[in-house]
């Protein structure tokens with residue numbers, strides 16, 4: 220699916236325009252950009268993320284370092300988007316591993332404090348930044364691997380699902396999933412679609428209806444993560460796995476992209492139809508209440 224989005228971003232100007240309306244590159248560009256120096260190995264740091272780029276392998280590692288739990292605040296999301304933009308522009312960077320510098324937590328999802336009691340303008344900017352992060356990861360030309368070295372609820376799970384491959388620490392105390400329902404929030408349709416593309420319809424239905432958080436073993440069973448390793452080995456396994464992915468010529472990825480692009484279009488049409496049906500149904504309920 221991620222590859223489908225990649226292809227569509229590359230080849231379909233109309234769709235790119237449509238998607239970019241969801242995006243907000245403007246606000247990201249306005250902020251300071253962490254520098255990536257063109258040398259064999261470089262490191263760039265913003266307040267909330269650190270990027271180590273090894274030019275000889277073409278692989279960058281993004282360490283999320285926003286204590287205590289890497290919650291996705293507007294500032295954090297903006298830093299991530301800026302770093303991704305810079306890596307994407309550097310054609311020598313072919314792979315990206317995302318991981319956490321915080322103990323026990325990959326990401327706690329959207330920053331609840333950044334959503335509560337804020338102005339409508341702030342909420343709009345915040346929400347656009349969430350969408351931009353999703354678009355940038357899902358539409359990335361790089362191979363992306365999530366090294367999930369801790370719990371990853373809600374938006375944290377979404378972030379990991381936008382990657383091509385997920386490796387999680389095999390610690391039963393950690394959990395991962397879209398638990399929005401348990402918080403009284405309906406997960407947006409594109410959260411749902413991302414999960415459907417990862418684990419299929421039935422598993423997503425169960426997960427969202429019940430707001431399930433899965434242990435690493437359960438997550439592996441339904442395909443929410445691809446591999447479990449000992450806590451100490453999450454990052455090294457991710458970089459080893461990256462080598463295998465990067466050995467596949469990029470052109471083959473593009474050919475799979477065409478199959479997945481078709482699926483993605485079907486999904487989009489279904490979603491639009493379903494929205495229209497919901498509006499009609501809501502209007503009917505409203506009318507029937509008038510009588």
Ligand SMILES: CCCCCC/C=C/CC(=O)SCCNC(=O)CCNC(=O)[C@H](O)C(C)(C)COP(=O)(O)OP(=O)(O)OC[C@H]1O[C@@H](n2cnc3c(N)ncnc32)[C@H](O)[C@@H]1OP(=O)(O)O
Pocket residue numbers: 287288290323324326327328329330331332334342345346370372373374375398399402404405406407
């Ligand atoms: C504008 C449109 C809105 C539409 C929204 C639709 C989609 C929503 C998706 C979301 O992502 S909503 C966020 C959902 N997140 C969660 O449910 C996670 C809640 N947190 C946890 O489960 C746990 O904190 C943890 C991540 C498993 C870590 O547990 P641990 O025991 O290690 O730490 P804690 O003691 O619980 O927390 C430490 C510290 O961090 C604060 N915190 C935790 N999560 C968040 C968060 N999401 N946002 C902001 N702050 C968070 C927590 O309050 C503690 O703070 P304190 O000051 O030390 O008390």
